[in-house]
Amino acid sequence: MRSPIRVLIVDDHALFAEALAARLGREPDLVILPVAEDRRRALALTATERPHVVVLDMMLAGENGLDVLDALRKRHADVRVVVLSAMSEVEAIVAALRRGAVGWLSKTESADLVARVIRSAARRGGWIPPDIMGDVLRRLLDETPEADAAAKPLAELTPREREVLQCMVDGLNRAEIAERLGLSANTVRTHTQNLLAKLDLHSALEAITLAMRAGMKPSPPPESPDPLTR
Known part of the structure; x- marks a missing residue:
């Protein structure tokens, strides 16, 4: 039997983050850690709770999500980061992938898909929306x-x-x-x-x-x- 996947949600929208944590917490193979609302809390919880997957909002209040991603990857190279964002621009997705994210999800996606992507990320997989996969690949190839x-x-x-x-x-x-x-x-x-x-x-x-x-x-x-x- 596989060990449960430890998941840290980093999002400053309290109602959204708490609702997502509650829903994902019903998945038997996921352990949802306390929500982090900013970079400081995210780094502290990652250090103490050792999540396998971090679900990161790109639009934290007063902070650039890419900077938070950089800090997480620099201090915890083994952590798998999935971006969950209201943005869907190809440039933003490519930037996150180049800096170590393994997946990108819209905040409008179902919790079932979020759970599936978390499982995939924990097993060295990932996720890019199929409708923009071609554009993302072309940009990555150019770089x-x-x-x-x-x-x-x-x-x-x-x-x-x-x-x-x-x-x-x-x-x-x-x-x-x-x-x-x-x-x-x-x-x-x-x-x-x-x-x-x-x-x-x-x-x-x-x-x-x-x-x-x-x-x-x-x-x-x-x-x-x-x-x-x-």
Whole structure:
């Protein structure tokens, strides 16, 4: 049985934060820590309570959420940060991802989705809204080093890790990767965690971006058999 996921909500909107904490607290695998309303409290609670995932509002009163994200990542590199924000601009999302966030959710999303993204983040996954994924990837690709430099870290991967990475580039989820490669979901998770660690990346999205910049392309779809020869 997996250990519960410890979650810290950082949001200065008391009613929203308390309602979200109460709802997430009904999830049996989540432990919701006391809410932090500002950077000081967020850093203090992260140090003492050791959350696995921090759900961070980008618009804290008098503070830039990106600065709070920087401080969290600098002092607690292992913490997984998911941004929960009223903003949805691609530039803001890319900035947060480049500074270590592993996911971005709108405050209008359901608590069920927030819970799913928290679970994914805790297992080295992440989340970007599907309707802007293409724009985010293009921006990340524009900001990634040239192909030769991007390809060097990939040389550290084992053949199986490269296969898993190719499946990620193909847009497969963990269950689909397991089915394609004939592996268990747990084994795929281990390979994903290992390749992210070797590449010194925070999320699958960053790994896909680096792989595409290095020249990896989505696999062509399998050819349909000629109906005349079936």
